Amino acid sequence: MSSLTARFGPGLGGTILLLVGLWLIGMVLAPNLMMLDFSLRPNLMPNQIGTEADRYTLANFIALFSDSVHRAIFFKTVWASALVTLTTLVVTYPLAFWLAKIATPRGMALALVALIIPFWINEVLRTLAWYILLAFNGPLNAVLLGLGIIAEPVRWFGDFGVLAGMVYAYILFMLFPIYNSISTLETAQIEAARNLGASTVRIHRRIVIPHAKAGIATGCVFTFMLAAGSYVAPALLGSPGSRWFTEIIYNWFFEGGNWNRGAAYALVLLVLCMLVVLAALRVFRVNLADVAK
Amino acid sequence: MTMALEAPVAARLNTPKGGLATIAELLPRIIFAIYMILFFTYLFLPLAVMTAATFNTSKFPTVTPWLGTTLQWFDALWADQAMWMALRLSVLIGTCVIAIALPIGTAAALFLTSLEGRARTFFYAVMVSPLLTPGVAIGIATLILWRQAGVGGGLWLIILAQSSFIAAYVMLMVIARLQRFDRTLEEAAIGLGASRWMVFRRILLPYLKPSLLAAMLIAFLQSFENYNTTLFVRGTETPLTVFIATKVRTGLTPAVNALGLILIVLTIVAAVALELSKRSRAAKPA
Numbered sequence: 143m144s145s146l147t148a149r150f151g152p153g154l155g156g157t158i159l160l161l162v163g164l165w166l167i168g169m170v171l172a173p174n175l176m177m178l179d180f181s182l183r184p185n186l187m188p189n190q191i192g193t194e195a196d197r198y199t200l201a202n203f204i205a206l207f208s209d210s211v212h213r214a215i216f217f218k219t220v221w222a223s224a225l226v227t228l229t230t231l232v233v234t235y236p237l238a239f240w241l242a243k244i245a246t247p248r249g250m251a252l253a254l255v256a257l258i259i260p261f262w263i264n265e266v267l268r269t270l271a272w273y274i275l276l277a278f279n280g281p282l283n284a285v286l287l288g289l290g291i292i293a294e295p296v297r298w299f300g301d302f303g304v305l306a307g308m309v310y311a312y313i314l315f316m317l318f319p320i321y322n323s324i325s326t327l328e329t330a331q332i333e334a335a336r337n338l339g340a341s342t343v344r345i346h347r348r349i350v351i352p353h354a355k356a357g358i359a360t361g362c363v364f365t366f367m368l369a370a371g372s373y374v375a376p377a378l379l380g381s382p383g384s385r386w387f388t389e390i391i392y393n394w395f396f397e398g399g400n401w402n403r404g405a406a407y408a409l410v411l412l413v414l415c416m417l418v419v420l421a422a423l424r425v426f427r428v429n430l431a432d433v434a435k
Numbered sequence: 436m437t438m439a440l441e442a443p444v445a446a447r448l449n450t451p452k453g454g455l456a457t458i459a460e461l462l463p464r465i466i467f468a469i470y471m472i473l474f475f476t477y478l479f480l481p482l483a484v485m486t487a488a489t490f491n492t493s494k495f496p497t498v499t500p501w502l503g504t505t506l507q508w509f510d511a512l513w514a515d516q517a518m519w520m521a522l523r524l525s526v527l528i529g530t531c532v533i534a535i536a537l538p539i540g541t542a543a544a545l546f547l548t549s550l551e552g553r554a555r556t557f558f559y560a561v562m563v564s565p566l567l568t569p570g571v572a573i574g575i576a577t578l579i580l581w582r583q584a585g586v587g588g589g590l591w592l593i594i595l596a597q598s599s600f601i602a603a604y605v606m607l608m609v610i611a612r613l614q615r616f617d618r619t620l621e622e623a624a625i626g627l628g629a630s631r632w633m634v635f636r637r638i639l640l641p642y643l644k645p646s647l648l649a650a651m652l653i654a655f656l657q658s659f660e661n662y663n664t665t666l667f668v669r670g671t672e673t674p675l676t677v678f679i680a681t682k683v684r685t686g687l688t689p690a691v692n693a694l695g696l697i698l699i700v701l702t703i704v705a706a707v708a709l710e711l712s713k714r715s716r717a718a719k720p721a
Contacts, residue, residue, distance in 0.1 A: 146549040149621070151631030161542035169599035170565060173576035180579050236467065237474055258710070260478055262702040264660030266676045267695045271481035273683060274488055274496050274692075281484050284499035310477065342463075363567070371569025373663050378683055388571050388663075395575070395667065405579060412572040419567050 174412075181406035202406030212390055212407075219387035220414065222301070223369035226308045227316075230365050231358065233309060234317040238357075239350065241317075242324035243332070261314040269374045272307040276379065303379030304386070308369050315368065316361035323357025324350060359426035367415045387411060482699070489692040496689040508689040512697075515690060521678035525659050528593055528674060532658040533651050535598040540605020540650065541643070544613050547606070563607070565600035570663030573600055578668050588670030596668045597658050604657060605650040612646040645712070652709055656702070 147155035182198045190196060207213050241250055260268065275282050276298035283295040298306075327350060335345045351358070376386035391411065394404030422428075488496040492503040512518060543562055547555060565573060577596035578588055586592065616639070624634045640647075662676040669677060682691050 154635055158542040158545050161539050162546045165539045165602055173580040176580040177576040258706055262706040263699055266662050266679050271485040275481050275484045280497055281499045371571055408572045408575045411569055415569055
């Protein structure tokens with residue numbers, strides 16, 4: 143701290159400290175502490191606040207896990223987000239490898255431009271594009287019917303729609319970290335392994351993937367967090383049978399009118415994402431500085 | 436998924452050796468080509484359909500059946516007062532987010548560089564944590580805190596909630612450049628009698644300028660496209676993303692596609708500008 147004032151003088155150094163304090167305390171720490179406090183209190187009428195009934199309780203958290211529908215939706219969101227993450231990884235890995243190691247400079251430049259365009263378009267629009275494509279009377283059904291591949295229109299909205307839309311939305315959060323980490327691998331290592339008789343699978347398992355683990359971890363962490371916290375894709379591309387945890391949280395706030403329970407649910411989602419981040423850091427033995435690039 | 440490596444092998448097939456083995460060796464190459472075609476179809480098909488539907492007369496945005504080519508949906512968009520209000524609101528929010536997140540993110544980057552060892556690791560983790568937090572949780576936490584103070588959802592809370600994580604993006608972008616800064620420049624200026632403030636304004640800020648400009652653009656785009664956080668703190672306000680998502684329920688027409696198309700063109704222009712400025716900066720080392 144003293145080096146801050148030594149470098150910038152008391153005025154500027156003080157301003158820097160003030161701004162950082164406002165941010166971390168006022169905009170990050172205080173809201174989260176208040177959310178925690180809220181989640182631990184019962185939902186009361188205004189005239190009951192401060193009375194005997196107003197005390198800390200775990201009821202809101204217990205409610206989540208004792209309500210069979212909410213519990214099922216919570217666990218479904220967790221595994222569906224994991225599925226989105228895994229699918230995204232499988233879909234992007236070959237391209238990331240190709241970009242980093244095989245593509246000619248021209249091919250790479252072309253592919254990067256093609257990839258960057260959808261990346262810049264916002265999530266609501268990307269999801270809307272899928273909404274139009276997958277509509278019951280939409281182009282995908284029309285083409286498949288026309289080709290005789292299906293006999294009747296398919297209801298794509300639901301689990302399939304959510305998966306397709308989410309993988310699409312987060313593909314580049316996975317691709318770029320993996321591409322970055324593979325491109326730092328010496329190509330000579332791959333050639334040496336091949337000359338020594340290693341199979342393609344073995345080269346990837348023993349050389350490329352271990353080298354790219356920081357990038358893979360980063361991509362997976364971001365994709366999982368974005369998928370679990372997504373609201374647009376399930377709302378637009380889902381069906382009553384594919385409800386997402388964020389939709390339940392939303393309903394507590396704006397339909398159920400029980401903010402305390404909503405806060406508890408949001409906190410569970412937050413803790414889940416933090417646990418996934420910590421687990422990924424542990425398993426892949428990478429540190430946060432590598433993740434947040 | 437491991438077919439990619441086979442490509443160099445396949446390239447050797449052009450030698451006259453030929454023979455039966457070629458089919459077995461060619462297969463991975465074909466599979467990879469199919470994968471690439473599928474991948475880029477997946478990437479562009481939805482956007483192509485959305486764009487094409489803008490020009491279809493059909494009232495619901497689609498390309499099947501094609502009822503006739505038209506530009507009427509651009510006119511419909513032009514005449515949509517609610518859309519203009521939503522757009523104005525989003526621009527206002529984006530501008531205010533820049534005004535808050537840019538100074539905070541820059542201060543955070545400067546603060547981090549004055550720390551060492553464990554303290555630095557700790558504050559770095561705290562500062563990037565908003566990026567690893569689901570957007571809905573950020574919105575909810577902000578909403579709850581400010582309700583205690585009697586402030587409900589609305590413009591002010593949208594700006595605050597968005598700034599709380601966009602500041603982290605700014606911090607990351609500024610610190611990336613700050614790490615390459617030559618501190619001896621500052622010492623030399625001090626030695627020549629410059630004040631601390633003058634060193635900051637005449638040496639450090641000009642040095643950081645490219646990353647500050649890029650951070651402004653990113654901050655604006657992040658704010659402009661934000662939905663998850665905004666949804667919870669918006670009160671009765673309707674920024675553009677909320678406007679688009681609501682349209683799906685209240686009656687989607689290709690006017691929304693026209694809006695999407697315009698936004699796509701604008702974001703591409705912004706993206707190309709950013710990439711070009713990055714490249715020209717990479718060309719001449721700072």
